[in-house]
Amino acid sequence: MIGMLLISIYSGTLIDFQKHRFREYQSILWFKFGKWETLPRIEHVELIHHSFRSTNTPNGISPTLSQQVTIYKCVLLSNSTKFLALDYTKEKDAIADLEEIREGLGI
Numbered sequence: 001m002i003g004m005l006l007i008s009i010y011s012g013t014l015i016d017f018q019k020h021r022f023r024e025y026q027s028i029l030w031f032k033f034g035k036w037e038t039l040p041r042i043e044h045v046e047l048i049h050h051s052f053r054s055t056n057t058p059n060g061i062s063p064t065l066s067q068q069v070t071i072y073k074c075v076l077l078s079n080s081t082k083f084l085a086l087d088y089t090k091e092k093d094a095i096a097d098l099e100e101i102r103e104g105l106g107i
Contacts, residue, residue, distance in 0.1 A: 008027070014032075023036045047094055050073060051069065073086065073094070074086040
């Protein structure tokens, strides 16, 4: 039972293009909790690649691993400042959502 609860916990961001609103939510047992907020006028969206070296902390038991990690960010800009950044591990997912956001916002 506890396992089912743990695998059902996640978070994310929803954008409602028709009502011009968004919400950052937490989901537990597939119920989403989060307050809807007004989506400001988004002037520009862009995809940014952010690469860095990730190293786990040595604990004496597991090996210390180091790897290059790339995060793909869909950044929404309002009034020339960053309003919202959505992170993706796969470039194709970031590109697909970027196009959906552009289409939904009419940019």
